[in-house]
Amino acid sequence: xxxxxxxxxxxxxxxxxxxxxxxxxxxxxxxxxxxxxxxxxxxxxxxxxxxxxxxxxxxxxxxxxxxxxxxxxxxxxxxxxxxxxxxxxxxxxxxxxxxxxxxxxxxxxxxxxxxxxxxxxxxxxxxxxxxxxxxxxxxxxxxxxxxxxxxxxxxxxxxxxxxxxxxxxxxxxxxxxxxxxxxxxxxxxxxxxxxxxxxxxxxxxxx
Amino acid sequence: xxxxxxxxxxxxxxxxxxxxxxxxxxxxxxxxxxxxxxxxxxxxxxxxxxxxxxxxxxxxxxxxxxxxxxxxxxxxxxxxxxxxxxxxxxxxxxxxxxxxxxxxxxxxxxxxxxxxxxxxxxxxxxxxxxxxxxxxxxxxxxxxxxxxxxxxxxxxxxxxxxxxxxxxxxxxxxxxxxxxxxxxxxxxxxxxxxxxxxxxxxxxxxxxxxxxxxxxxxxxxxxxxxxxxxxxxxxxxxxxxxxxxxxxxxxxxxxxxxxxxxxxxxxxxxxxxxxxxxxxxxxxxxxxxxxxxxxxxxxxxxxxxxxxxxxxxxxxxxxxxxxxxxxxxxxxxxxxxxxxxxxxxxxxxxxxxxxxxxxx
Numbered sequence: 001x002x003x004x005x006x007x008x009x010x011x012x013x014x015x016x017x018x019x020x021x022x023x024x025x026x027x028x029x030x031x032x033x034x035x036x037x038x039x040x041x042x043x044x045x046x047x048x049x050x051x052x053x054x055x056x057x058x059x060x061x062x063x064x065x066x067x068x069x070x071x072x073x074x075x076x077x078x079x080x081x082x083x084x085x086x087x088x089x090x091x092x093x094x095x096x097x098x099x100x101x102x103x104x105x106x107x108x109x110x111x112x113x114x115x116x117x118x119x120x121x122x123x124x125x126x127x128x129x130x131x132x133x134x135x136x137x138x139x140x141x142x143x144x145x146x147x148x149x150x151x152x153x154x155x156x157x158x159x160x161x162x163x164x165x166x167x168x169x170x171x172x173x174x175x176x177x178x179x180x181x182x183x184x185x186x187x188x189x190x191x192x193x194x195x196x197x198x199x200x201x202x203x204x205x206x207x
Numbered sequence: 208x209x210x211x212x213x214x215x216x217x218x219x220x221x222x223x224x225x226x227x228x229x230x231x232x233x234x235x236x237x238x239x240x241x242x243x244x245x246x247x248x249x250x251x252x253x254x255x256x257x258x259x260x261x262x263x264x265x266x267x268x269x270x271x272x273x274x275x276x277x278x279x280x281x282x283x284x285x286x287x288x289x290x291x292x293x294x295x296x297x298x299x300x301x302x303x304x305x306x307x308x309x310x311x312x313x314x315x316x317x318x319x320x321x322x323x324x325x326x327x328x329x330x331x332x333x334x335x336x337x338x339x340x341x342x343x344x345x346x347x348x349x350x351x352x353x354x355x356x357x358x359x360x361x362x363x364x365x366x367x368x369x370x371x372x373x374x375x376x377x378x379x380x381x382x383x384x385x386x387x388x389x390x391x392x393x394x395x396x397x398x399x400x401x402x403x404x405x406x407x408x409x410x411x412x413x414x415x416x417x418x419x420x421x422x423x424x425x426x427x428x429x430x431x432x433x434x435x436x437x438x439x440x441x442x443x444x445x446x447x448x449x450x451x452x453x454x455x456x457x458x459x460x461x462x463x464x465x466x467x468x469x470x471x472x473x474x475x476x477x478x479x480x481x482x483x484x485x486x487x488x489x490x491x492x493x494x495x496x497x498x499x500x501x502x503x504x505x506x507x508x509x510x511x512x513x514x515x516x517x518x519x520x521x522x523x524x525x526x527x528x529x530x531x532x533x534x535x536x537x538x539x540x541x542x543x544x545x546x547x548x549x550x551x552x553x554x555x556x557x558x559x560x561x562x563x564x565x566x567x
Contacts, residue, residue: 185310186314
């Protein structure tokens with residue numbers, strides 16, 4: 001598209017770099033900002049700017065944080081003996097929204113995939129080992145994607161942790177809540193049958 | 208199992224064509240280039256969610272058209288199914304059964320088993336080991352869903368392990384724990400693939416011997432020899448012991464991805480000798496054995512597709528073949544030939560067993 005102002009063109013091309021934003025959406029956003037008060041737009045860019053430059057990553061779990069320790073690691077009400085291992089910050093947000101987990105997290109930043117050039121050294125696995133070595137951890141919960149890469153990562157980390165007195169668990173995999181058996185794919189359904197649970201445990205317990 | 212009808216829209220050279228079929232033998236007659244084989248291919252597509260001949264789905268769309276659609280009405284053990292597949296240029300195809308789209312194409316594989324006999328089957332004898340593995344994979348995938356699953360997982364783990372070997376050879380860290388993670392999974396799925404292939408081959412062998420005698424009119428002893436790196440040594444041991452060599456080569460040197468089958472006629476490998484005619488009857492017998500292997504597992508008849516049926520076989524053998532196919536051991540069959548007289552001579556017109564479709 002052609003714009004009569006290079007300022008508009010620059011702004012559009014910046015918005016377009018965001019995920020899920022095409023040129024038309026970018027233009028719509030830019031024109032919307034153009035209609036706003038200058039002060040409002042300044043707040044907007046200031047918020048974005050400060051978010052990026054002042055954000056901290058929790059020194060313990062790598063979650064986003066405003067302080068050295070994030071609100072979860074620094075909270076004595078949370079069970080500091082439990083670590084839930086996740087790929088990214090988004091997974092923390094998803095699990096937090098369930099309101100069922102009271103332990104801490106550890107973000108490793110991805111999964112092992114040599115094809116994509118991601119080995120254990122590219123992930124925050126040493127940080128996890130340090131936390132376990134330091135003692136006081138009773139359980140590590142693996143909450144990684146149920147893919148080949150996720151499984152490899154779980155296997156790898158559990159091997160690294162095998163000499164420590166720590167319980168390793170994995171989130172359950174199977175038929176989704178509210179789903180119908182008939183439409184569940186065979187792989188998932190087969191696993192659900194193979195790893196079935198005693199009935200008392202199947203209902204959701206509050207922790 | 209019975210394919211009642213098929214509708215092709217922009218599939219290969221067919222702009223728009225409907226065909227209704229008989230329960231037994233359906234013959235497509237027409238000059239070369241008219242699209243007989245493409246109709247067989249469309250049936251193959253309905254059965255296995257892909258063309259037998261094209262390597263990509265995009266190649267199935269008629270030149271100049273921007274989409275293709277295939278519809279097939281199939282009856283399986285008293286139940287009717289409508290299969291619809293649509294594909295637009297540059298997009299992923301969708302494939303549905305009774306209006307329910309498949310999430311994974313592999314879920315359809317095996318529901319409508321099919322065996323194809325084509326002139327290019329010769330690669331099974333003359334081609335690389337990959338062709339023979341494909342034959343086994345095709346057979347097993349249609350009868351054993353878990354096999355297909357394990358094979359896919361095996362190949363994915365293998366790709367990751369090879370990438371790791373490559374990075375280790377190029378200065379990356381020798382991470383034995385990570386390597387062991389892959390080895391454990393490769394052993395788990397690789398041994399499963401191996402066991403199932405071995406069993407399938409030993410089940411195919413007597414069926415093959417039976418049909419080889421009938422088709423070739425020869426008495427020579429036939430057998431399969433399964434050449435696998437797993438025959439003598441467990442996979443776990445081989446993965447561990449040859450590690451330096453594997454790092455140097457940047458690939459995994461043992462496992463079912465290296466399997467081969469040797470086809471034996473008497474004491475000799477068929478690859479080295481054998482006339483065109485001998486090879487042809489060998490290949491037909493192999494495919495008929497595959498057909499009956501699948502039939503035994505499914506307890507109903509697969510579709511049998513035969514492209515250019517009288518290619519490279521002499522009069523006596525073709526009469527023998529036709530007699531065999533008209534027998535009760537077979538279900539619905541689709542064949543192509545260029546010469547109608549050829550077919551009527553061999554099949555006889557009065558039998559009421561077959562229908563002829565002239566293409567175009």
